[in-house]
Amino acid sequence: MKLITAIIREVQLDKVREALIEAGINRITVSLVSGNGRQRIEEMYRGLTIIPDLIPKIRIEIAVNDESVEKAIQTILKAAKTNGPQGSSGDGKIFVIPLEDCIRIRTGERGPSAI
Amino acid sequence: MNLNIKRIFTILLSGLFGSSVLMAAESAPIDTGSTAWMLTSTALVLLMVPGLALFYGGLVRSKNVLGTMMHSFAAMGIITVLWMVAGYSLSFGRNVLGGFFGWNKDYFFLKGIDSNILDAGIPEYVFTMFQGKFAIITPALIAGAFAERISFKAYCFFIAIWSLLVYDPLCHWVWASDGFLFNLGAKGAIDFAGGTVVHISSGVSGLVAAIYLGSRRGYPYQVIRPNNLVITMLGAGLLWVGWFGFNAGSSISSGLSTAQALTATQIAAASGALTWIVIEGIHKGKTTALGFASGILAGLVAVTPAAGVVQPYGALFIGLFATLFCYTAIQIKNKLGYDDSLDVFGIHGVGGITGALLLTFFIRPSWMADAAKVSHTGSWTIWNQLGVQSIAVGVAIAYAAIMTLVIIYVLNKVMKIRSDEEDEMAGLDRSYHGERGYGMVNPS
Secondary structure, three states: OEEEEEEEOHHHHHHHHHHHHHOOOOOOEEEEEEEOOOOOOOEEEOOEEEOOOOEEEEEEEEEEOHHHHHHHHHHHHHHHOOOHHHOOOOOEEEEEEEOOOOEOOOOOOEOHHHO | OHHHHHHHHHHHHHHHHOOOOOHHHHHOOOOHHHHHHHHHHHHHHHHHHHHHHHHHHHHOOHHHHHHHHHHHHHHHHHHHHHHHHHHHHHHHOEEEHHHOEEEOOOOHHHOOOOOOEOOOOOEHHHHHHHHHHHHHHHHHHHOOOOOOOEOHHHHHHHHHHHHHHHHHHHHHHHHOOOOOOOOOOOOOOOOOOOHHHHHHHHHHHHHHHHHHHOOOOOOOOOOOOOOOHHHHHHHHHHHHHHHHHHHHHHHOOOOHHHHHHHHHHHHHHHHHHHHHHHHHHHHHOOOOHHHHHHHHHHHHHHHOOOOOOEOHHHHHHHHHHHHHHHHHHHHHHHHHOOOOOOOHHHHHHHHHHHHHHHHHHHEOHHHHHHHHHHOOOOOOOHHHHHHHHHHHHHHHHHHHHHHHHHHHHHHHHHOOOEOOHHHHHHOHHHHHHOOOOOOOOOOO
16 A cells, blocks of 8 residues: 655646546545745736745645556646646656555554555 | 705806806705715625625635636726716717617716716716716626636626626616616616616626636536635625615615615515525525525515515515525526526526516506506506516617627637636636735635
């Protein structure tokens, strides 16, 4: 089991979700986060252009069984990338970490079947 | 004594400035009571526009909240300027082109009304500004139909053109003293405060625009939820308060008819809201805050044309039936699947039509007696009046629908009205305004 955490652009959320659902991955957690990476954006404040140092991003968390890990990664990769094949700064990152256990609260069931 | 001094002062002023259009001024002294109430009403109707911004702003997704509120606020800027330049003249000038719209060169840039006092005893400036507020809110109402998917620039051009080509002529027909609907039948088509001019026109135009522009991306498969019903409730409250200016102010006086309109307004709003939560409670098992707010609006919209002629029991039934029909219309919309995002047609179109027709059955007897007196046959029945009302409603529906279609079709050739997919996904706030409405709010 792995926990996939993807940090993506806010605007790509719809596309990524649609792609994940298409690939049969429905169970996700989404939150709005902000962070600092390579990307720079501009916002307007009373005629002043400002460059915020923390940029809003979407964090997607998905717990998957080993056989679905690659599928999930490829799906996110494809849907979160902007500006054609070369992509652009700010498209985000995907982190994959081992998942020790997974417990469904309702039944107490553990392990891969609980995902 | 005081009034006499004012009258002399007015005449002196008119002599000083040598204006040629002061016939009314010389005969009508300022009625301070009416003027004070009309000033208040003017401010109250303006309050409805930020009220509408809050109402609509809460109903869209968080990425579109500012863009949606800007639709209302932009109307305050664009339509006020247009109204001052030509809108008032097109609406309230004397018939030109066979009465298609009005024109009066003194109204152009409002340059010739500096010291005009209307026969009602209020300065013409007050009347102009009061009516201007109606012109502002009407196109702002349409914005709910194509919320979350229209380019800001195209929206600005759309409401400007729509205001000149749809609102102003319609306003002229219904409210100008030489408008053809104003003079239809014995005592004219009854549209006290804008059932046809404001609500039917915006509702029908919204429907046409929503269908022409297509659904929001993902609708109806993707669940699109309101981002903040708290501001929607605030907006609904402000709209209710502002509506007293809208309806009671439309008496253009401060007296008995004002009180009649105010009472009808309050009762219809309450009855509409109550009916909505009762229906919803029976139909769905829960009574929603948004339902209550929608019922308030349905009742207020329907009583708008009626407020001047119905008695309290009439207002009660108008509110009740308005909600019944609006609720049904929205259920049908959900089945048909077109995306009138914030139910502009469902509330304003259906509510306006309901009010404009249903009021016929609740007209106070004294009005009917007056109508019979001025009728050339010496009698006037509710069926005669229903005919007149139906013509006014039919004209408003047909004119608004056709003209909106033409405007959108032509404007779309010049600039893309619908947002690009990328812009729509990113949200109006970011794509067109470079801003964010909220801080760290999770996406919905």
